[in-house]
Amino acid sequence: MSTILVFVEQNSGSCRRAALECLGAAAALGGDVVAVLTGPGATDAAAQAQGAGRAIVLSGAEPYSPDATASCLAAIAGDLGAQVFLCAATATGNDLAPRVAAHLDSVLFSDCTDLAAEGDSYQATRPWLAGKAIAHCTSSGPVFCATTRVNCFSPCETAGASEISERAASTDGKARVTSLAPKEGTALDVSEAPVVISGGRGMKDPESFAILEELAKAFGEAAVGASRAVVDAGWRPHGDQVGQTGKVVSPELYIAVGISGAIQHVAGMKTSGTIVAINKDADAPIFKLADFGIVGDAFEVIPALTAAVSALKAQG
Ligand SMILES: Cc1cc2nc3c(=O)[nH]c(=O)nc-3n(C[C@H](O)[C@H](O)[C@H](O)COP(=O)(O)OP(=O)(O)OC[C@H]3O[C@@H](n4cnc5c(N)ncnc54)[C@H](O)[C@@H]3O)c2cc1C
Structure with missing residues (x-):
């Protein structure tokens, strides 16, 4: 054997x-x-x-x-x-x-x-x-x-x-982990959460990610991710970045909000179970990959989605 x-x-x-x-x-x-x-x-x-x-x-x-x-x-x-x-x-x-x-x-x-x-x-x-x-x-x-x-x-x-x-075992290595700092906040890591809601440049500013956090909270076990554009702008921590130079995720549900769908982003989420894209541009490349697409303004769609998810959860 x-x-x-x-x-x-x-x-x-x-x-x-x-x-x-x-x-x-x-x-x-x-x-x-x-x-x-x-x-x-x-x-x-x-x-x-x-x-x-x-x-x-x-x-x-x-x-x-x-x-x-x-x-x-x-x-x-x-x-x-x-x-x-x-x-x-x-x-x-x-x-x-x-x-x-x-x-x-x-x-x-x-x-x-x-x-x-x-x-x-x-x-x-x-x-x-x-x-x-x-x-x-x-x-x-x-x-x-x-x-x-x-x-x-x-x-x-x-x-x-x-x-x-x-x-x-030995600790006699060239590299040693001397301390570990817990991630700020209570959110799950994007690489392990069954639901990932990622925001892109379409979220406009860091404060607007609060509506994605609300949606994540409504789902329960969910994490908020980000595109590299957002991370490079300092809106979100690098640990949240999804893509070729970020984390590769494969959640049951991936919701891309205000993300265009550049190949480097897609490389990190393509194997997700169900992909939902929310973008105000109907020609955004992310829609080619998405199982479900909503053409609309994230600032209208996300609060409505949060209310719908909360209502469903309340029904049990
Ligand atoms: C070597 C290399 C590695 C890279 N690695 C990564 C990586 O790991 N991860 C990654 O993400 N990128 C990576 N990139 C960058 C990548 O090429 C893109 O530049 C980046 O993904 C774009 O981010 P974005 O979709 O948030 O922004 P944009 O491309 O600017 O897209 C913003 C989108 O938001 C939409 N939008 C605007 N306003 C609203 C609104 N109110 N409601 C709804 N939608 C709206 C727009 O229509 C647009 O589609 C890498 C690039 C290179 C060269």
């Missing part, structure tokens, strides 16, 4: 949703899924690592060092004879996975939207050229390494890891 090693990100004893999705992708490949976790609360989180048969908690790995963790993961992969290494395509995963792949002398397929196993070989599906093409890739490298795009895989319904062991 093949061994699939998954780096599972956790926060204070809870697995991140993106990590549970990655475990779901691993379990779907079939094989012995081994989760590796680190940081305070890792043992509690290991018990929630749905889809993993066993989990390894790295001890003494504080402060977190991506290069030290990567060499530790590569050593575990070697010790277990793992055929596959996976982690979620989050900021941490994107930092860690290439280092692990390099240690394993393997290529990395990043930001995959699908994975498949065929006998002893594995295939990755990933958007290419800003989402204009879909690549189906396979590797002849010793270990198949991939990161999974957030919101593209389903977590397992099974219980967490039943066997949890510890392994001493």
